[in-house]
Amino acid sequence: MDETALIHSAQNGDLDSFNTLILRYQDSVFHTALRIIGDEDLAQDAAQEAFISAFRSISTFRGGSFKAWLMRMVTNACYDEFRRQKRRPTTPLEPETSDGEEMDSPRWLADPNMTPAEKSEADELEHAIQHCLDALPTEFRAVVVLADIQGMDYSEVATAAHVPLGTIKSRLARARLRLRECLRGFEELLPSSFRLEGERN
């Protein structure tokens, strides 16, 4: 069954069709939520909320890119999660990795002025990138995640972020600029092919 038929069935209230669509997109939805929020549990909550909202408002989908429309739900769910966090901020006393082990250098302890020894503790490139993403303003983060991590084109990002195309261009440029500055602090973690030009100079 193709995507259009599944969407049409879901618009008529067929939950099974919508669940088929969920299975197709759940990885990218979760990944987007994870990169925007930076916390796996909260990202799961946001992804679930996004799918519930999507089913409830699927009648408003008027064609176009379904992925972009779905990503709009995800970014909205992430913004809601941020607002919730602002109202009731929680910080774990002993932050753990996804494996349940205590984190040596949790992201919330990361500092732009970290010493080289602390930097070396940031053992994964992923953590470094996530740290830089977390440092971005939320609206910049959403744009850069959708464009550069999800590989969506500008018009899809504009649909998902619900902002004009010109704003997408501007936010993406600013986000890349800030990421470039931030990633310079993790130069030794980066693969040689991705070493930043400015650092070499």
Add this chain to the structure above:
Amino acid sequence: MKNFRDIEQLSAYLDGQLSPSDSARLESRISSDPELDSVLSDLRAARGILRKLPARKAPRNFTLTRKMVGLKPPLPRTFSFFRFSTAFAAVMLMLTFAANSLLPRISFGAAAPMAAQESLGVGGGCTSGCGGGGAPDALAATEAPVATEAPLVVESPAATEAPVVGLAPLATEVPPSASENTSRVAVTPTAEMSVAKEPEIMPVPQDQPQGQSEAVIPSAWQIGLLVIVLLGALIMFVLRQSAMRKWK
């Protein structure tokens, strides 16, 4: 460091979002400006690093259940008919209870002043013998509130018996003059009225319980409505259960 306009152009150029003419112009600038080329390389590297991020798979399925989205089973069309008729019968049943409890009180409240006026007219003795024209009628009207208190006087035997003896001669003294009669009535109206209307007032308290016991809406109607309500509720319950069973 280049200005932000240049960086925005370079970022859009990286994504192929510039028009061919803009792209050509920028390319010529990049080839002649090493700093611009350096920024472009940095932006390309930053974008490449992000794209290199390993895609994380969903740790669980996010498929939805009917409960999660609040879906309800599709009910048969007859369900709405039963729902409407049951609700209508329930409202009517409540109205019958309200009518049966409120209407007798309202009718009794309206009948009491009329009874009092009637009793005052008789007690004043002006209907035939007073000869005062309109004056006694007006007096009766002004004294109506007192007349409503008459049953209190009637209830105590000591109070009623004493004036009866004392006022009997007064009633016989009425003929001498109309003006005297009216003045006496004005001085001691309650005593005279209590005596004169005694036989008329007594039925009023006897009528009150009869009025309350008489239902405006027959109880057979209420029972019928109650049966409709109960049956409707039962049928709706059965329909809902069967719809749920089919849905599962």
